[in-house]
Amino acid sequence: MSTASTTPLAEGTADGPVPVKTGPSGPRARSARAYLLYVAGKLGGAAVSLFAVLVTSFFLFRIIPGDPVRTMTHGRQVSAEQLASLRRQFGLDLPLWQQFTDYCGKALSGDLGTSYQFHAPVGELISEKLPATLLLTGVAVVIYSVLGLWLGTRSAWRHGGLGDKVNTGVALTLWSVPSFWLGLLLIITFSVGIGPIPGMFPTGGMESGDASGFAYVTDVAHHMVLPVVTLVAVGYAQTLLVMRSSLLDEMGSDYLTTARAKGLRDDLVRRNHAVPNALLPTVTMVFINLGHVAAGSILVETVFSWPGLGGLFYQALSVPDLPLVQGLFVVFAGAMILMNLLADLLYPLLDPRVGR
Amino acid sequence: MDTTTVPRNARPHPHIRTLLAVGATALAIAAAAATPLNPAPQQAKAAGSDGKRTLTVAVSQSVDSLSPFLAQRLVSTSVHRLVYENLTNYDVKDNHAIPGLATKWEPSPDKLTWTYTIRENSKWSDGKQATAEDAAWTFNTMMSDEGAATANGSFVANFKKVTAPSPTKLVIELKKPQATMAALDVPIVPKHAWEKVGDFSKFNNDKKFPIVGNGPFVLTDYKVDQYVKLKPNKQFWRGAPKFDELVLKYYKDGDAAVAALQKGEVSFAANLTPAQAASLSKAKNIKVNDAPGRRFYALATNPGAKSKDGKKFGNGHPALLDPKVRQALFAATDRKTIIDKVFQGHAVEGEGYIPPRFAAYHWKPADGQKIAYDPAKAAALLDEAGYKKNSAGKRVGKNGKPLDFRILCHATDPNDKAIGKYMQEWWGELGIGLKVDCLDNVSDPWLAGEYDLAFDGWSVNPDPDFVLSIHTCAALPATPKDTGATDNFICDKKFDELYAQQTAEYDETKRADLVKQMQSRLYDTGYMNVMAYPNAVEAYRTDQIKSITTMPASGGNLWGQDGYWSWWSAVPADADGSSEDSGSSTGLVVGIGAAVVLAAGLGVFVALRRRSTAEDRE
Numbered sequence: 001m002s003t004a005s006t007t008p009l010a011e012g013t014a015d016g017p018v019p020v021k022t023g024p025s026g027p028r029a030r031s032a033r034a035y036l037l038y039v040a041g042k043l044g045g046a047a048v049s050l051f052a053v054l055v056t057s058f059f060l061f062r063i064i065p066g067d068p069v070r071t072m073t074h075g076r077q078v079s080a081e082q083l084a085s086l087r088r089q090f091g092l093d094l095p096l097w098q099q100f101t102d103y104c105g106k107a108l109s110g111d112l113g114t115s116y117q118f119h120a121p122v123g124e125l126i127s128e129k130l131p132a133t134l135l136l137t138g139v140a141v142v143i144y145s146v147l148g149l150w151l152g153t154r155s156a157w158r159h160g161g162l163g164d165k166v167n168t169g170v171a172l173t174l175w176s177v178p179s180f181w182l183g184l185l186l187i188i189t190f191s192v193g194i195g196p197i198p199g200m201f202p203t204g205g206m207e208s209g210d211a212s213g214f215a216y217v218t219d220v221a222h223h224m225v226l227p228v229v230t231l232v233a234v235g236y237a238q239t240l241l242v243m244r245s246s247l248l249d250e251m252g253s254d255y256l257t258t259a260r261a262k263g264l265r266d267d268l269v270r271r272n273h274a275v276p277n278a279l280l281p282t283v284t285m286v287f288i289n290l291g292h293v294a295a296g297s298i299l300v301e302t303v304f305s306w307p308g309l310g311g312l313f314y315q316a317l318s319v320p321d322l323p324l325v326q327g328l329f330v331v332f333a334g335a336m337i338l339m340n341l342l343a344d345l346l347y348p349l350l351d352p353r354v355g356r
Numbered sequence: 357m358d359t360t361t362v363p364r365n366a367r368p369h370p371h372i373r374t375l376l377a378v379g380a381t382a383l384a385i386a387a388a389a390a391t392p393l394n395p396a397p398q399q400a401k402a403a404g405s406d407g408k409r410t411l412t413v414a415v416s417q418s419v420d421s422l423s424p425f426l427a428q429r430l431v432s433t434s435v436h437r438l439v440y441e442n443l444t445n446y447d448v449k450d451n452h453a454i455p456g457l458a459t460k461w462e463p464s465p466d467k468l469t470w471t472y473t474i475r476e477n478s479k480w481s482d483g484k485q486a487t488a489e490d491a492a493w494t495f496n497t498m499m500s501d502e503g504a505a506t507a508n509g510s511f512v513a514n515f516k517k518v519t520a521p522s523p524t525k526l527v528i529e530l531k532k533p534q535a536t537m538a539a540l541d542v543p544i545v546p547k548h549a550w551e552k553v554g555d556f557s558k559f560n561n562d563k564k565f566p567i568v569g570n571g572p573f574v575l576t577d578y579k580v581d582q583y584v585k586l587k588p589n590k591q592f593w594r595g596a597p598k599f600d601e602l603v604l605k606y607y608k609d610g611d612a613a614v615a616a617l618q619k620g621e622v623s624f625a626a627n628l629t630p631a632q633a634a635s636l637s638k639a640k641n642i643k644v645n646d647a648p649g650r651r652f653y654a655l656a657t658n659p660g661a662k663s664k665d666g667k668k669f670g671n672g673h674p675a676l677l678d679p680k681v682r683q684a685l686f687a688a689t690d691r692k693t694i695i696d697k698v699f700q701g702h703a704v705e706g707e708g709y710i711p712p713r714f715a716a717y718h719w720k721p722a723d724g725q726k727i728a729y730d731p732a733k734a735a736a737l738l739d740e741a742g743y744k745k746n747s748a749g750k751r752v753g754k755n756g757k758p759l760d761f762r763i764l765c766h767a768t769d770p771n772d773k774a775i776g777k778y779m780q781e782w783w784g785e786l787g788i789g790l791k792v793d794c795l796d797n798v799s800d801p802w803l804a805g806e807y808d809l810a811f812d813g814w815s816v817n818p819d820p821d822f823v824l825s826i827h828t829c830a831a832l833p834a835t836p837k838d839t840g841a842t843d844n845f846i847c848d849k850k851f852d853e854l855y856a857q858q859t860a861e862y863d864e865t866k867r868a869d870l871v872k873q874m875q876s877r878l879y880d881t882g883y884m885n886v887m888a889y890p891n892a893v894e895a896y897r898t899d900q901i902k903s904i905t906t907m908p909a910s911g912g913n914l915w916g917q918d919g920y921w922s923w924w925s926a927v928p929a930d931a932d933g934s935s936e937d938s939g940s941s942t943g944l945v946v947g948i949g950a951a952v953v954l955a956a957g958l959g960v961f962v963a964l965r966r967r968s969t970a971e972d973r974e
Contacts, residue, residue, distance in 0.1 A: 070799055070839050082509045083839055085502045089557055118418075119426050119506075120560055128580055184611055192619045203616040204607050209583050302608045307581040311608055315418060318768075318796070 035348055042344045046337050053333040057326040058103050062096065068116050068320055090116055090323075103326075112330065113323030117315070122327035125312065130294070130331075132206055133301070133308030136224060137293045140231035145286045147232065148239020152282075155240065156247035157270055168244070171237035183230045183303035190226060201226050204305030227304040231297060235289075242285050247278040280350060284343060291339035295332045409928040411599040411901065413915075414613040414625040415606060418581055423561040424543035425497070425504040430916050431604070433541075435584055438602070438920050439569035440543035443472055443491065443526075446918040448909045451714060451818040452864075453538035457486060457570070458526070463862055467533040472526040477593045480546045481566065481574045488520035493547040495528070503557030508542045510822075533860035535867055539819035541918075546570070572597050572924040581606050597924050614895075617642065623901055626894040626915035630700035633893045641899040646702055646891050647906060647913035648713045653706065653771070653888045655689065656812040657682055661805025661845040662832065669836040670805020670845075673761055675753060680741040682882035685809075686727050688734035688782050691887050698774045702893050706886030709875040710820050713889075713908065716864070717820050719872040721879055735786055751787035760789035764801060764810035767794040772811045775887075803839055812844065812884065818918050820871055821859070827878065828855050846883050892916075902929040 069086045087093045091102060106113060112122035151171070155164040174182075193199035202208070202223050211219040250256070251274065259269045298310035309328065316324035417431040424436045445456040458472040478486040495518040497504045498511075505512070517529040528537070549568045553559045561567060566587070567575040572594065573586035584604040588597040605622055607613035613625045614632050618639055628636065628644070637644045658672030675681050691705045704712065707726070708719035721727075738744075743751040743759050751759040763779070765772035776792035783790050793807075801807050814823050825831060829847035833840035851874055858870035878884055892913035896904065905925035906912035914922040 067799060067803055067839055070803060081513065082505060083841070085509075086506065089502065089506075114558065117420050118560070119421050119423075119558055180609075184609075184615075187612055187615050192615045199619050203619060203621055204609075204612045205582055205605065207582065209577070209579070209585065209603070303612055305581075305606050305608045305612060307579070307606070311418075311581065320797070 038348060039345060042341055046341045049337050050334060053330055053337070054104065054107055057329040057333075058100055061320065061322050061325050061329070068092070068322060090114070107330070112327035115316075115324040116321045117319050117324075118321075122323050125324065126309065126327055126331055129307060129309050129312050132306060133295075133310065134293060135220075136227055136301070136306055136308060137231065137297060138290075139224065140228045140235065141286070141289045141293055143228065144232040144236035145239050145282075145289065148236040149243050149279075149282060151236070152240040152243025153247060153270065153275055156244040156251065156278075157274075159244070159248060159251075168240070171240045174233045175235075175237035177234055178299075179230055179234045179297065180299040180303045182233060183227070183300055186226045186230060187303070204303075206307055227300050227306055230300050230304075238289075239282060239285060243278065243282045246281045247274060250274045250278045253277075280347075283346070283350065287339045287343035287346075288336075291336035294335035408600045409598075410601040410603055411923065411926055411928070412603045412605050412622040412624070413923070414616060414622040415584075415604045416608055416610070416613065416627070419562075419578070419584065421560045421562075422567065422575070422578065423556070423559055424507065424545060425556050426506045426560065428507050434916055435575065435586075435604070436543045437571070437917075438573040438586060438923060439567060439571045439575050440545060441478060441486070441570050442543060443540055444538050445920075446539075446818050446907075448905060448907050448912075448919065448921045450716065450908065451918065452716075457491065457544055461538060463537065467860065467862060468530050470528045470530070470537045472528070474524045474526055475593065476524060478570050479591050480549075480568050480570050481589055481591070482546075482549075482568045484546065484548060485523070486544070486546070486570045487523035488526040489523060490547045491526045491544045492518050492520035493551065494542065494544050497550075497556070498542070501556050503555060506557065511536075511540050511542050533862070535859055535861055536819050536821045539817070539821075541817070544570075572920050573602055581608075594924070598927050599923075602923050617895060617897065620897060620900070622897075624894065624896040624914065626892070628893040628895060630702055630893075633702065633895070634700075636895045641897055642895050643898050644893070644895045645906065645914060646893050647911060648704065648711065648908075649890045649892045649913070650711055650713055650916075651813055651815050651890055652709065652711055652886045653703070653890055654812045654884055654886045655686065656810045656844045656884050657685075657882070658805060658807055658809070659845055659847075659883045661836075662847070663836050663838065664829070664832045664834050664840070667836050670807075672805060673808040675741075675743065675759060676761075676808060678741050679882055680737045681743070682885075683727055684734040684737035684741070684786075685783065685788075686882060686885045687730050687737065688786050688788075689779060689885075689887065690729045690782060692729065693778060694775055695888055698771055698778070699888060699890060702891040703888040704891070706888045707879075708872075709823070709878055709884070709886060710816055710871070711889040713912070714816060714818060714820065716868050717871045719875040721876070725876070725880070727882075727885070731782070731786065738786065738788075745787045749787050750789070758789060759787070760791070761808040762791045762793050764798045764807045765792050765794040766798055766811065767796045769811070771890075775811065802844070805845060810844065814843075824855055824858075824871065824874055827884070828852050844884065846878075846881070848877065848881055851877050851881075899929050902927045 069083055069090070069092060084093075091099060094102070103113065110123065112126075114120065115122055115125055118125055148171075151167050155167045158164055187203055188194065189197060191199050191201050191203040204223075206223050207216065207219050208223075253274075256269055256274055259273045260266070264273075295309065295313070298314055300306070301308045301310035302314070309331075312324070313328050313332075315321070316328060415431050417429050419427070419432045419435070420429045421427045421432060422435070424440060427433055427436060441457040443456055443458040444453045444461070446452070447454045455475070457474060457478055459475045460473040461470060463470050472488070472491070474486070474488040474491065476485075480486055495512055495515060498509060499505070499515055499518070514531050514534050515528060516531050519527050521527060530537075546568050562578055565576055565578070569575065569589070570592075572589055572592045574589050575584065576587050577583070577585040583606065586602040586604075588600070588602075590596045605616075607616060607622075607625075610625075610627065610629065610632065613622065614628070614636065616622045617625045617636070633644050633646065636642050657676045658670065660668060660672055660674075660677055661670035662668045695701065695703050695705055707721055710717045710719065712718045738751055738759075742754050746752045746758075753759060761783075763776060765776050767773075773792070773794060776790070776794070780790045780792065793801075795801070798810070802810060814826075816823050826841055826843040827846040827848075829849075829852050831840050831842040832845065832847055833842070854870055854874045854877065858867050858874065861867040861870060892915065894913060894915055896914070903925075904914060904927070905921045906914055907917040907919065907921050
């Protein structure tokens with residue numbers, strides 16, 4: 001699998017705009033061809049990775065011990081005939097190789113099978129819950145990336161100062177806090193209310209169920225506040241630390257001294273000269289985080305009863321509901337592959353040396 | 357280096373600004389949303405601002421299906437109890453069968469034909485009459501379609517033929533006598549709404565609302581893992597429920613559900629831990645209901661796993677085949693400590709197999725029969741069985757091997773782990789080693805017979821047939837590779853004889869006596885020993901619910917009843933002062949929220965201004 005993190009990253013030096021000859025045999029055409037080749041290579045790699053995921057997901061989850069039919073009917077009044085019928089219904093009575101060929105054939109046509117426990121197509125179950133997860137973790141990742149970038153930049157620029165110490169100290173403390181514990185504290189403080197703090201947010205869920213139109217949007221936003229705050233609080237430290245350290249690496253560079261010597265204001269030197277060069281490691285991390293968005297956060301989704309994929313994955317594993325586990329595995333891995341691909345495709349644009 | 361080269365890499369800069377702007381906007385929106393501009397929907401009050409009285413119940417289990425042919429989980433079957441009528445219902449006082457959709461039922465003299473009289477005053481929520489034809493169609497569909505038999509197929513396994521000679525007469529012919537004919541927990545569905553269904557194994561009944569039913573409630577809306585909404589069925593023959601709406605709302609985390617109850621967002625929460633119950637018992641306007649449960653919690657031993665064809669499999673400890681060893685282990689288990697320390701008082705000490713809640717079938721061992729906690733007796737029994745202590749204090753068999761057992765424990769159940777620790781200590785003093793194997797999925801070693809002991813537990817129905825059937829020889833797997841309906845491979849001829857007798861016994865008193873004899877036999881053989889009956893611990897808001905019927909009516913529970921009594925009977929509390937309290941603070945919070953939004957907006961504006969002028973200067 002190709003990963004963004006293995007791609008060479010830009011260093012302090014930067015290339016200037018190269019005077020180019022126009023024409024079909026000129027450097028621009030060559031570089032376009034090189035880029036196309038690079039893109040084709042990355043696309044091919046992604047396709048191979050996706051196929052590997054399909055195969056792995058089938059066999060990996062067959063290793064999980066347990067008889068799914070017996071487990072899902074445990075505690076219920078079922079006869080041996082019913083168990084046999086359920087097995088037939090889900091194709092579990094077939095030999096493994098036949099189950100595998102059936103699975104591959106169906107997966108290629110977009111059919112991920114039928115969930116054992118919900119009796120519904122896996123694709124439908126996932127698409128029902130995907131938007132909620134994308135919304136929650138997507139917003140959180142965007143906010144904590146921006147916040148981390150901003151605070152990381154500030155911290156590095158005035159490193160060693162009180163602001164830097166407080167900033168990194170708070171971030172590291174929050175990073176070490178378990179998300180479910182912080183979530184529960186927020187619920188007790190801001191949902192139920194303590195002392196003079198009134199309970200102003202819902203204790204869980206994604207909507208109240210009786211709003212529509214704009215009221216629905218504000219209702220969902222209202223429900224999102226605490227889970228987003230939890231995810232941001234425990235997540236922004238990572239971006240902050242990466243941004244801080246890569247900017248610190250840049251700080252002694254000659255080109256910054258030159259920029260200052262030109263008489264540019266300090267914050268312009270930081271924003272226009274230092275930050276762009278220090279950005280690449282952070283971009284890699286942001287994309288990896290975006291890849292995780294689909295998987296959501298099982299703990300935060302559980303504490304805030306958010307109807308997303310995290311909870312679905314937990315339920316699928318506890319049965320084990322093989323088609324659902326496999327489907328979710330493919331979606332999660334697919335999202336990572338896609339995000340890595342996007343990062344790979346973006347690199348040559350951020351750093352022209354990549355892909356040549 | 358030429359500084360003119362820098363701007364090329366500085367291109368992402370405008371993006372950062374955009375990202376910052378987006379982030380700032382998101383934060384501002386979050387801050388704006390933080391102000392409870394519209395707090396009413398968050399408060400599941402007994403009487404909302406529109407006068408609508410909503411009863412909100414916190415649930416955690418996902419609905420597996422809204423089709424009664426497929427649904428197996430408690431939350432789904434509880435919903436079906438409210439939406440569809442079964443032929444019979446259970447009396448709220450003592451669980452005996454009472455009329456449901458059927459007003460009368462009687463067997464033929466040969467015990468093979470049952471005739472039910474269907475009531476004339478039950479209508480489907482779309483206005484059509486509910487008839488015997490609907491019931492016959494429901495049963496026939498389950499008998500002829502494998503998919504439709506998924507959830508309740510075992511109820512019709514012994515049916516030969518089901519007919520509806522008239523709209524009020526249903527006739528069920530059996531292959532052999534069956535004592536559970538007044539306890540058929542099968543929701544009857546409207547034929548006219550269901551006969552168009554193509555594949556019953558995939559139809560989940562969750563796309564079109566309201567769902568046509570004839571129970572006390574009509575299912576009006578459902579969103580996966582968010583809520584199930586029900587409205588009263590005004591035409592319900594027993595009378596419509598008093599609340600204007602019943603909402604099952606999802607809380608995946610128990611502590612969050614308790615927080616919601618404290619806040620008043622929900623009216624009821626079940627499955628409380630001892631700590632949650634203790635904290636809620638001090639809260640204002642909340643009543644904790646600590647009711648006798650319908651579950652038993654037992655210590656099961658592997659009696660030597662074997663299949664119906666007589667083949668032995670698994671690796672259960674041979675010492676456990678000796679009744680004296682089994683008896684010693686149980687005599688060395690202090691049930692009182694388990695109740696006091698592990699369940700913290702929210703359980704009753706176990707004896708017979710059927711919990712005391714089902715009084716008609718509950719059995720207690722006689723004085724001489726009872727295995728009390730007695731470590732000295734346990735030691736004597738082990739000595740008699742030939743497992744004497746060696747110099748190191750370990751019990752050793754005649755073959756010189758120390759007596760070491762494994763016990764299967766559910767990793768998700770804290771009680772299993774805690775009790776396992778106590779047992780290690782008690783049995784350790786006797787000289788027995790115990791390894792507690794806590795697994796996420798215990799089914800695999802269990803089905804393979806690869807265990808010595810296991811923590812076992814079942815929820816018992818008002819009719820005990822099923823929990824007894826899982827210990828019959830007929831429930832064993834056909835071959836070691838198959839899976840039977842057996843719980844832990846018990847196969848005892850005497851138990852089987854009694855089981856066959858009770859199945860065919862239509863006299864309730866005589867049947868109850870047979871059921872008690874079966875429990876006595878199970879107790880004496882000692883393959884399975886009940887340690888406790890855990891209570892159902894739940895809580896509700898008294899400022900939202902004025903009164904509600906428990907089952908059993910005196911001191912019973914509310915969630916997961918055999919019937920629709922709790923939510924059907926709930927009466928809303930008239931007083932509602934909670935919104936008054938939050939009025940002043942709401943104003944304060946709105947003010948603070950507005951100030952935060954204003955400050956955030958101002959900050960973003962100033963920052964952008966500074967940036968643009970800085971760029972101009974550059």
